[in-house]
Amino acid sequence: MSKVAILYKKLHKWPGLIISFVLLYYGITGIFMNHRELFSGIDISRKILPENYKYNNWNNAALKCNVIIGNDSVLVYGNIGIWITDSAFSKFISFNKGLPEGSDNRKIFDVHKDNNGELYAATLFGLYAYDKIALEWNRFDLQGPNERFVGIESIGDTLYAINRSYLFKGKASGLKTHFMRVELPTPEGFINKISLFSTLWQIHSGEIFGLPGKLFVDLLGIVTIFLSVTGIIYFFFPNWLKRRSKKDKPVATIARINRWSLRWHNKIGAWTFASLIILFFTGMFLRPPLLIAIARAEVSPLKYSHLDQPNPWYDKLRDILYDNERDILLISTSDGMYFTEVNHLQPVRFINQPPVSVMGINTLQSCEKGAFLIGSFSGLFLWHPDYPEVYNYATGKLYQEQTSGR
Known part of the structure; x- marks a missing residue:
């Protein structure tokens, strides 16, 4: 075995052991993150999370803003949903009926009261109006992308709502409001550029090629989990085999698992090497410190990809x-x-x-x-x-x- 091969084996073995536990975590959580809406109804208690994830004094955007809806009634909203309180903020009562369970489903960007007193909510997964009779929120079934709504305004009897890509306009009628989707015109001097961060994000998630791309990245996530587990097995099993052999204990099953793990670890690792390098490399730039280097960089959208949109305001x-x-x-x-x-x-x-x-x-x-x-x-x-x-x-x-x- 050459010196280069020996060095590679050592580098692959020892750092690989540490990295494999990290990649095991990333592989599992990445699949969940890639289908955020699908798993949005599942919550994990913040009590078991690190301190910086816990709510304290309304931090972490728990509350973002408020809307006065009566003489002594105030709606407050944010990442914990919508709550009604009095002018002294003495007690809080849930105002979330009608919103699906799960913290992501109750991530509120805006709550708006129109001139007729009707209430509307812009959320991560849709636009809602409040039913004053049933006392619950109802989601609008809108044309096109029906998610990531970020703002609502009313002018006279006209209601305006925007998500990350389109403006929606309609006559304010509460639950009966009929919206027309408006693609805003191209501004003067427009240059078709998007952030490098968005490009790397969508490559990393596979979304750049739509659902097939996301499913392919899910497969890479499963491969990452498999390589991590088989790598850990091959690291620990040989010494375990030696110890059992010295004690004349059965080793046939363990030996088969070890050989099988090594064989398929090498084969699948070789087959998916290039794709995994792209996946890991793009992921490195999605969080600091490498994120800082690309935060303001812009590139042209990749042709024929999900980012190559005729709408100049797509995701902007x-x-x-x-x-x-x-x-x-x-x-x-x-x-x-x-x-x-x-x-x-x-x-x-x-x-x-x-x-x-x-x-x-x-x-x-x-x-x-x-x-x-x-x-x-x-x-x-x-x-x-x-x-x-x-x-x-x-x-x-x-x-x-x-x-x-x-």
Whole structure:
């Protein structure tokens, strides 16, 4: 055996043992994550999770915002669903009837009350209206993608809702609201680019090639589990065999399992080597520290893939807000802040842009004198579209753009 082969065997054996336990975990959880909606009804208690996953003082986006629905009735909502409380926030009662079980199904991005008092909710897996008679939420059956709704607004008797790719418009009628899906026009100066992060994410999940791609990645997840288990077997079984042989104990079954594990570990590993390298390599860039290196990089969408969409706003819409002073709709996107006239839905990019983290906006509210409150992982800022100056809302100081932020 050559020196290179000996070195490879040692590197594959010892680091591989440690990595195999990690890959075993990734393989199992990755399959669940790849079918999030399918498993959305299954919950795990946060009590058994690390401290940073536990709710404390409404952290982890447990509550995001509130809507006043009566003199002493307030709806609060966020990642724990929708709850009704009084003006003193003295007690909380579940307002989730009609929403499917599971924390993902009760991940609420927006709750809106229209001019007639009807309630609507934008959730991770759909758009809902509240039935005041049955006292429960009902999901709209909409054209096209019916998930990842992020914002709702009403202007007069017209209701606007957006998910990550489309705007939905209809006459506000509660449960009877009929929505028309609107693909927003291409903005001036549009360049068909998408984030490298999104590209790597969809390659890693297989979604870039639709359901067949996701199922193929599921298969790679099963292969990862198999290689991890057989690798662990081959690491421990030879020494176990020696110990049993010295004690004259039966070893035939263990020896067969060891030989079978080694044979198929090598064969399946060789057959799937290239695909697994792509899977593991793309996965490395989806979390810090490697994520930082690609966070703002953009590439052209891969031709004929799931990302090659005719819709210029595919997976780019993040929030919506009506500005009654200017009579325009503000639309936050992954490409920046845009506005459009109500009667002519043509997005135009603001010249002066607020600082927003690449992870997206989570606060968009009107303030006095035509300004807006903008919040994201970059911080909380006071932004006025007509002026280039942006102020840190917490400190009151002028914001200085950072090279690491947008």
